[in-house]
Amino acid sequence: MTATATPARPTAFSAARTLATAARVLRQLRHDPRTIALLLLVPCVMITLLRYVFDGSPGTFDAIGASLLGIFPLITMFLVTSIATLRERTSGTLERLLALPLGKADLIAGYALAFGALAVVQSALATALSVWLLGLDVTGSPWLLLLVAVLDALLGTALGLFVSAFAASEFQAVQFMPAVIFPQLLLCGLFTPRPNMHPVLEAVSNVLPMSYAVDAMNEVLTRPGVTGTFVRDLAIVAGSAVLVLVLGAATLRRRTT
């Protein structure tokens, strides 16, 4: 540094530090091309598989395919984020960063930005493939499908970040996937419409964010244009993501024993 340099004050949020963090996370991923390939290709392969599993009933493919386009990014981003943050905690780099003038919001937003960008690419590939090549029949705009998918990815990132605080090892972090994601998967309306469930389960599904992710996808599937229900569902998914991100920030402690 030169004599004219005045060090930037530590602030709660700094756009430059957030962008630097996002760039760093993406740079780490770039050294791991196999993970990138898996992230981008697996959803495409799964959706193709699904198309031919329901070869005889295109209507079923439309319903489940649209929901899965929202669920894939949520699950993959959950896994990637929980492992990435856990590594940050165990390698000592998190402690180092928190001893530096980095806001917790900078770190969280940096991760959300990096994985959000990745989710845009992942969702764009899977959505484009479904709509143009596999004949997924949506009434609404495919762009709305993409929008929901990206918000779902953000929710997955938020959940992954949050649960990584409770995992002491990679083994535990991976086990949080069935614990946190599977109940939502069962209750989100993918297997049967939510009103057909036992009333208790329906009530539970009403407070789980993935239900609204799937509802939003179904809105796009069955209705043209942006409906009020669609906007409400989107707001709930986005609101849940932000809430969980804030909870995730609260699990980052500058002082530890």
Added chain:
Amino acid sequence: MMNKKPPPDDAPGAAVTATALTVTRGSRTVLDDLHFTVETGQVTGLLGPSGCGKTTLMRALAGTQAKVTGTLDVLGHPAGDPRLRHCIGYVTQAPSVYDDLTVRQNLAYFAAVLDPGRRATARRVEAVTRALADVDLTSHADALAGQLSGGQRSRVSLAVALLGAPDLLVLDEPTVGLDPVLRRDLWNLFHRLAAEHGTTLLVSSHVMDEAERCHRLLLMREGRVLAEDTPEALRARTHRPTVEEAFLHLVDAAGHPATTPEERTP
């Protein structure tokens, strides 16, 4: 250089002052009522056997240790104050760098956290280049940190701490696993930082021969400070030829039974 200060002789005073510093972990007292100072612009060695509380003491200084009681002033602020995050370089014993980034990418990221923004780009490049040269890793700048040897990775970790030209460097066993030539080079670097930039260094080690290279020493045992003096004064006071023998003499004189810290009751 930023933080240019007059030589140590003109700037007496303590960079760190601890009064009744106590740290507990669970029901165990890890640091027990410590009183000591670390003088500005000097290399202070923190010595003692493994498990005596050196790392906890350093974490308390860096503001990452929870359950700290007593008074701990660092550079005029209480330890852990947000204003100190620019002024302290803390290097943990295990290197804390990103294994899946190159050495230069590691340094560039931490530099961007310390000195963010597009306008600071040139300044950051200069800081990274200098830190690489300081730890003699320029030739490995584009290697992945995870593919380096243990000693090289710990030097990357040290280079990160040098980036912001901090006023206080807290180094936890920085020379473990290094060959004699590198150890000598690093100690020369520590003394150069103290002499040229007035940097205060607190360097821990459990190798007593490194004690002779320090201006002052803090000898610790079982969570307490056994002695706080210059190596010469310690040797003279105890009539022993080396710091190691002086340390052993002090342990015997204190009448400590040879217990491990785990066996102590708080």
